[in-house]
Amino acid sequence: MPEIRALASVQDHVLLGHGEVVNSYRSLLLRALLRERSFRIGALIIGFVTAGALLAPVVAWLLGHGVTEQFRDTALTEMGLPTGPTFEFPLGADGNGRDVLVRTLYGARVSLAIAIPATTLAMIIGTAIGLVSGFLAGRVDRVISQAVDVALSFPFIVTALSLLSLNRGVDGKPFVAPSLVVVLIITLFSWTYFARLTRGLVFVLRRSPLVEAAQTIGASKARIIMREILPNIAPVILVYWAVQLPTNIIAEATLSFLGVGVQAPQPSWGNMIAEAQRSSLYQLQPWFLLGPGIALFLTVAGFNTLSAGLRNVLDPHRRSG
Amino acid sequence: MDRLGFLTGRAARAVLILFGVIVLNFVLLRLAPGDAASVLAGDQGAADPAFVAELRHDLGLDRSVPEQLWIYTKSLARLDFGQSYRDQRPVVDIIAERLPATLLLTLTAFCFALGTGIALGSIAARHAGSLLDTVLTGISVMFFAMPLFWTGLMAILLFSVWLNWLPSYGMQTVGEGGSDLSLVGDVAVHLILPALTLGLFYMAIYMRVTRASVLDVLDRDFVRTARAKGLKPGLIWRQHVLRNALLPIITFASLQAGQLIGGSILIETVFAWPGVGRLAFDALMQRDYNLLLAIFFITSTIVVVINLAADFLYVAADPRIEMGA
Numbered sequence A: 001m002p003e004i005r006a007l008a009s010v011q012d013h014v015l016l017g018h019g020e021v022v023n024s025y026r027s028l029l030l031r032a033l034l035r036e037r038s039f040r041i042g043a044l045i046i047g048f049v050t051a052g053a054l055l056a057p058v059v060a061w062l063l064g065h066g067v068t069e070q071f072r073d074t075a076l077t078e079m080g081l082p083t084g085p086t087f088e089f090p091l092g093a094d095g096n097g098r099d100v101l102v103r104t105l106y107g108a109r110v111s112l113a114i115a116i117p118a119t120t121l122a123m124i125i126g127t128a129i130g131l132v133s134g135f136l137a138g139r140v141d142r143v144i145s146q147a148v149d150v151a152l153s154f155p156f157i158v159t160a161l162s163l164l165s166l167n168r169g170v171d172g173k174p175f176v177a178p179s180l181v182v183v184l185i186i187t188l189f190s191w192t193y194f195a196r197l198t199r200g201l202v203f204v205l206r207r208s209p210l211v212e213a214a215q216t217i218g219a220s221k222a223r224i225i226m227r228e229i230l231p232n233i234a235p236v237i238l239v240y241w242a243v244q245l246p247t248n249i250i251a252e253a254t255l256s257f258l259g260v261g262v263q264a265p266q267p268s269w270g271n272m273i274a275e276a277q278r279s280s281l282y283q284l285q286p287w288f289l290l291g292p293g294i295a296l297f298l299t300v301a302g303f304n305t306l307s308a309g310l311r312n313v314l315d316p317h318r319r320s321g
Numbered sequence B: 001m002d003r004l005g006f007l008t009g010r011a012a013r014a015v016l017i018l019f020g021v022i023v024l025n026f027v028l029l030r031l032a033p034g035d036a037a038s039v040l041a042g043d044q045g046a047a048d049p050a051f052v053a054e055l056r057h058d059l060g061l062d063r064s065v066p067e068q069l070w071i072y073t074k075s076l077a078r079l080d081f082g083q084s085y086r087d088q089r090p091v092v093d094i095i096a097e098r099l100p101a102t103l104l105l106t107l108t109a110f111c112f113a114l115g116t117g118i119a120l121g122s123i124a125a126r127h128a129g130s131l132l133d134t135v136l137t138g139i140s141v142m143f144f145a146m147p148l149f150w151t152g153l154m155a156i157l158l159f160s161v162w163l164n165w166l167p168s169y170g171m172q173t174v175g176e177g178g179s180d181l182s183l184v185g186d187v188a189v190h191l192i193l194p195a196l197t198l199g200l201f202y203m204a205i206y207m208r209v210t211r212a213s214v215l216d217v218l219d220r221d222f223v224r225t226a227r228a229k230g231l232k233p234g235l236i237w238r239q240h241v242l243r244n245a246l247l248p249i250i251t252f253a254s255l256q257a258g259q260l261i262g263g264s265i266l267i268e269t270v271f272a273w274p275g276v277g278r279l280a281f282d283a284l285m286q287r288d289y290n291l292l293l294a295i296f297f298i299t300s301t302i303v304v305v306i307n308l309a310a311d312f313l314y315v316a317a318d319p320r321i322e323m324g325a
Helices: A002-015 A019-035 A037-063 A100-136 A138-152 A156-165 A178-205 A209-216 A221-257 A269-279 A287-314 B003-031 B036-043 B049-058 B065-077 B091-126 B131-145 B148-162 B180-218 B221-228 B233-255 B257-271 B276-285 B289-317 B319-324
Strands: none
Touching (some): A100 A138, A100 A221, A100 A269, A156 A221, A221 A287, B003 B065, B131 B180, B148 B257, B257 B276, B257 B289
16 A cells, blocks of 8 residues: 555654654545545444534433433333333333433433543543653553552453452442542552553664654653654544543443442443343333443444554554454 | 563562462451451341450451461461451352352363464464455453443343343352262353353453454554565465464463453343352452452452463463574
C-alpha cells in the first residue's frame, strides 16, 4: 500500500523533528484512515452507538416511556409476564413493565460515562508513570517496572469484588456512589497497560537525535519529556486508548452484572442482563436479554474494529488484515 | 541470559507477589465495614450488643489488625484457613468440595481454547488475506467482543430453551442415580455449555495472538533462509515457524490464568456450576472473611504457580537460548 509507505516515511520525518511536514502529515493521515475499511466500519458503528446514547431522551419522549417508569397495565400480561416487541414497546418490556429499548439506550450513556473517564484517567496516570520510568531509566525504572508487573498479576474480577466490598456499610448501603468507585477500580486496573506501552516508546526515543539535540541546547528533563517526547508518542497512546476502551466497557458491564457496579434502578447493560438472568424472564421475552446484549456487543465490536483500523494505518510494520 | 539466574529471579518475584497478595487481601477485607459478627447476629434476629461482642470475641475479630494478620499467616503455613463464619465448618473442606468442579470447568475450557486457538490462528496466518482468513478473523472478533456472561445466557437460550438439546444449569441431573459411566456422561453433558462459553472467548484471544505471532515469525530472516536453502515446507513450519511463534503464546496464556479464574466466577454464576468462583461470590456477599481470604489465597497461588511454570516452559521452548549458550 503506497500511502502507508509514504506515511511511514513522513512519520520518520516527524520523529526527526521536521515540523514543516506536520500539516501534510495530517491530511495524509486522514486520507489513509478513510481508505482503511476497518476504520470506516468501526467509525460507523461508534457513530450509531453515540447517536443512540445522545438521542435516548428523544426516544423516551417519543415513546412516552421514562427510563425507570413501570407500565404494569400495558407492558405486562395478566399473568404479570412482560410482553414481547409491540408497536408501543419496540423491544418489549422487562419484568417490571419497563421499556427495554429506552433502558438500553440510556444504558449506552451509563456505559460510556463510566468507561470513557476511566480509560482517560488510566491513560493520564499510566502515561505519566511510563514517561518517568522510561526517561529516568536505571533504578527508578526497575522499581516501577516491578510494581507494574505485580499490579498486572492481580486477577481483575476477584480483586475488584473485594475492593467493591469495602464500599458497603453495615446496612448494605454504599458509602460513595458505586459508579464512581467502578470508574476508580477500572482505572486502577488499566493504567498499567499505558505505563508499559509508554515506557517502551520512551526507551526508544530517549536515545534519538531529537532528544540528544534538546539535551545539547541545555533543555531541562521536564522540558524534554513534555515538549520533545510526549508529542511524539501521543498518537500511539491515543490509539491505545481506543484499544483499551472496549475492554473497560466490558469491565463495567461485568461488575454491574455481578451486582457490585451500577445499581438499579439506573439502567446499565450489565445490570439489565443480570435482571434478565435472575428472573429467567428472558426465556419468554428474549429481547430483555438481546437488547442490552446486542448493544454491548455492537459497542465493543465497533471500538475494536476502529482501533484495529487505526493501528493498521499508524503502524506501518504491522500487516494489515 | 543465564537461565538459572533468570528462573531464580522469577521464583523470588513469585514469592514476593504471593506475600503481597496475602497482605493486601487481608488488609482490604479487614477494612471492610460491617464484620461477620454483625451479619451473623443480624441473621439470627439478635442485634443485642452483648451478643455481637461475644460473637466478635469468638471469631477473633476484637484483636488488633496486625495480630489478626499474624495469626492468619501462621495458620496459612499450616494450611489451616479457619472456620467459615456462615457454615461453621472448616473453610478448607468447603473449598475442597468445590475445587474439582472449577478445575474441571477451567481446564476443559483452557485446553479447548488453547488447542483450537493455536490451530485456527495458524491456519488464518498461513492463508493470510484469503476468504478463510477473513472468516476466521471475523469469528475471533465476534467472540472477543461478546461478554462471557452474555454469551452464556445466549447459549442457554439457544441450546437449552429453544432447541432443548443441553441442560442449562448445575453439574448433574437432580435425583439421577445410576452407574459410574452414566454419571460421567451426565457431568460431561452438563459441562458442554459452560466450558464452551468460557473456552470460545479465550479461543478468540489465543487465535488473535497466534495469528499475529505466526505472521511476525514468517517475516523473519531465518524463515527466508530456511526456504532459500530448500528445507521442506512442513519442516520449516514445525521447526522454525511454530516453535518461535509459540513463545508469545506461552507468556500470553499464562498471563490470562488470573482472568480465566475471574471468568469462571461469571460462568459459574450463569450456569449455577457448583465451583469455587460461585463460592467466592457468595462468600463476598455474606462477608465470610475466612472463606473469601482462603479462596483469594488459593486462586492467587494457582495464578502465581502457573506464571512461574510458564517461565520454565518459556526457557524450555525458546530456541534462541540454546544457541546463545
